[in-house]
Amino acid sequence: MALFLFLILVAVILGLIGVAAHGLFYLLVIGVVVFVADLVLFGARWSRRRHHVVR
Template sequence: MALFLFIVLLAVIFGFVGALVKGMIWLLVIGAVLLVLALVLGGMRLGRRSRQ
C-alpha cells in the first residue's frame, strides 16, 4: 500500500510541475504514466485479495 501511495504522490507532483512550468511538458507525461502504473498495481492487488 505504501508503494501505491508513493507512486500516486510522485505522479501528482510531476504532473503539477509539468503543467505549470513552461517547457516541462515531459514531466506531465511522466506523471500520467506513473498514475496509470499506480492504478494498475492497485488493481492487481485488489484483484488478488478478492479471490482469497
C-alpha cells in the first residue's frame, strides 16, 4: 500500500511540474502514465486477493 501511495504522489508531483513549467509537458505525460500504471498494478493485486477462499 505504501508503494501505491508513493507512486500516486510521484505522479501528482510530475504532473504539477509539467503543467507549471513551460516546455516540460512531457513530465505531465510521464505523470499520467505512472498514475495509470499504478492503478493497473493496484487493480491486479486487489483482484488476486479476492480469489482466495478463506475457510
